[in-house]
Amino acid sequence: MSTAVEVESPMRSRVAALARAAAYPRLRYMGSKYKLAPHLGTVFNEIGGTTFLDAFSGSGFVGYLAKALGYAVTTNDYLHFPSVISRASMVNETTLLTDQMIDTICGPAADSRKFIQTTFRDVFFAEDDRVFLDSAWSHIDSMTGFERDIALAALILSAARKQPRGVFTISGDLSHYDDGRRDLSLPLRDHFRERAAEYNAAVFSTGQEGKAVTGDVFNLAKTDYDVVYLDPPYAPPTDDADYTKRYHFLEGLSDYWVGREIMQKTKTKKIPKQASVFANKRTIEDALERTFDKFRDAGAIVMSYSSNALPGDARIKELLGTVKPYVEVRMVDHQYHFGTHSTAARRSVQEYIFIGRD
Template structure:
């Protein structure tokens, strides 16, 4: 999640060649591809099975005119509107300083009083602040000093982060003349269209273990809804949320999940899939699966590097990112 920035020029080229006016992005993740589609003039249906990507997509892709003014920003960063302390106490000793955790509680007490559009922007900025402030941006470890490398993001308080992040979100709000939407749900809950373009970026199933986004981003998911209706596993060191099954995360279920997804959007004009060479199934098998619903399948390979860690000596692994383009001849 969030590793698509370097692929955006390649995807933009593909999307421009496809053309049309309607697009679906049912694995929206960080939201950058949905926003790219909006920038290219599409009416976008954005979706994700997690809540925090959906909030981000509502704040950016589906939002045409709402921003957060200085008064609202000052209110979020100002005194608490109530005495809530869930984050400060539940995550005592984890991830952030007591002052930062207190700020998250306080910020949410004020965000709760904002109207829907501004609320989405504020939550998005809060989520991005937490991701930037946490080393590596994931919440799978409890010793933050292990990956501290002196970067500015790790030195700023969450209150300082929030002011910078909300300015960034305000700056990307624009109206492309079309009405886009963002919804939270499974890919099979998304209306099948037809769309001119469907972009698919599911979790990449590893050869071993699973690809569990909840394990990595549980804090961001909980923060995006202040842990309402969330089940915290209090017996775990990280206080993570209970895992949610997705067939895209496991090698034993990924092929069936991909085929069902292709079939779900079979009536759409072009299906574009991002996938990695270090995941299963292999490229030739994906071509075979996509070929069951689209008569022409093109594959483009892009060299890509995944970083593990934020420190200078962080391990990096070179892989190829595949872009599969399925069309009807």
């Protein structure tokens, strides 16, 4: 159901945009840029323009920030659930979930489906929470448009908040992760009500047309955006940057696993990995070179990257310099947190913001 939402001025001040972005529903996501918002907002404001591409949208936060700054935004990600989140929060200009819709989704099931209950028994969540996820989907299945997107975004965020560390690589008895945080004890049904309210509060209108797509960055149309923002998976010297492994449950939840293969022999019932050329130290340079070349006609290319990944800043600057004659590198001290408790390990790194212009 559409509800009147005040139309905000297309071009907004950085301060006003950051205030708007601060209300964005927080999804714990590997590589999230929440803490870099002031720095990115400054860069985007300096560049200006009207059209913006967030080519690796992830949690959807940067695309939302760009909308708050007045851009007409297109987001893209190779996973499906980020596009659902972007449609609910960024593309959506006026549609809210009514109290009646929320009550219906939280009420008795519309059918007898039990896919999540049976598939993820003893894997993720208590029985009552799994029952709710199936029941919620029994109602969402008949929804359309932005109402469906908001409902799914709220459901996705609920599951992510309830899962310790926000990732789905751990399963079974997770009581040793319980540090007393409310998110871990709150029933998913109650989570959903709160998350739906958060997404409703995030909806605002600028009158600018946004778009959210799912696909490979190399398949995107070569539209001449004023700003192309790149936040690809980082290629670590060790370990991996496998987003499918970490968020496979959220990916499946976004479309109820329809048409998806589930790897039944895996402990967490994963879906097959979507390998990324950006996350591999042997293919990252070629991937960056191809990406920079694809967007050489953009007004500016802005890329986030980390000092604990390959290649180094000098090499990235060199690659970006092959398509943009003026390349600036800004460095921001940053800490990655491992775990959710007060004594969790932290790794201090520098987050690079590369800015390539003509």
